[in-house]
Amino acid sequence: MRDRLIDRMVQVFGQDQKRIDHAMAVLELAERIQAAEGADPAVVQAAAILHDIGIHQAQLKYNSTAGIYQQIEGPPIARSILEGLGWPAEQIDHVCKIIASHHTADLIDTPELRCVWDADWIVNLGTDYASWPIEAKRHTVAVVLRTETGRQIARSRYLG
Template identity: 45%
Template sequence: MSDAKCPGQNPQYWKPEDAFEVSCPNCKEIVEFFKDEPKRRCHNCKQEVINPKVDFGCALWCPKAVDCIGQERYQQLLAAAKTQPKQDKYRTKKDLLLFEMEKYFGGDERRINHARKVLGFAEQLLEKEQAAWAMGSPTTACRPADPLVVISAAILHDIGIHKAEEKYKSSAGNYQEIEGPPIARVIMEKLQFKKEIIDEVCEIVAHHHSPGKVDTLNFKVLYDADWLVNLKDEFDTGNKEKLTKTIDRVFLTSSGKELAKRIYGRGGS
């Protein structure tokens, strides 16, 4: 049991079902678990038993997780997350990246919130573009979007902004593109992403203000998601006719254009 104080990890907020029993796969002896324990050793046969219902709660993404539950417990949860069933890995990778992004940005809520907004739009566009690709839409790329690449790029696309401000006294996009990829690579290598995923995400981060240099659906989805957040700050959204032309010119995917017009303009095309 941890000494966590926040509601996500504090046992006083748990429900009765958060403590349960599991049969040891070796000797069938009963092993008691709390929901946040990745594993326990069977007291009868001494075999290590994995918790099949381990609940990471907020510990995988909260920037205060290490302070809250301690380094040892956090490392246990991190290790357990990497052994989750295949269908859970997408959620877990996203949670881990969010944790690392928020830890890197520290108290910079503006950049953290921006990344989360871009992530939200990226997930919406990803769903629409995947559906369009599956239906053979001629407007989509020859290769479907990869959720892991898109989500990772959405979370890390602006990760170089602090370094850019430190080195160049500017947050300009071209400086972010220089400083972002090395930081993104370190984070993703730490979390043991596959090299090909890391390489593609870093390529997107290196060009996320430079459309045309990377011609993949993964890039286009991230690019449009970023613009869905930034559009109101870069263009006059009051002039609907001009805005529609701007959206058609700037956005790269049909779903991005449709969503931008629905949010800022006169509705989808």
């Protein structure tokens, strides 16, 4: 299932290797956090692989990759992928809620969301936010991250 989801994500992102690499980095970290913290592994995998899946549609429709547009465009794409793979409705709904709140974390706060939330932040702290001052990173790790495992990984990567 993991490989099939990755295949579908790669199909959607096409030539956009940066997005593919980002999704794979978030997946790897989300799985590490899930293994330590506990959560439904299938939901964590799917949500990590598909969390930014609406980004091209957001760009096309709104000429913006802002989180609010991704949150609108991502869930329907994820839903059709997961329905095509025969997933149960309850897990599909959970994955879609995580995708819809992965920039705000306001719709739900489940262990599965926390794994993906922390993994995305940790990856972004090393890429998009790499130039942030150390104090901003320290604040993010302390206040924004939601799992102890995520904080430990982030500290050893960026605050060591």
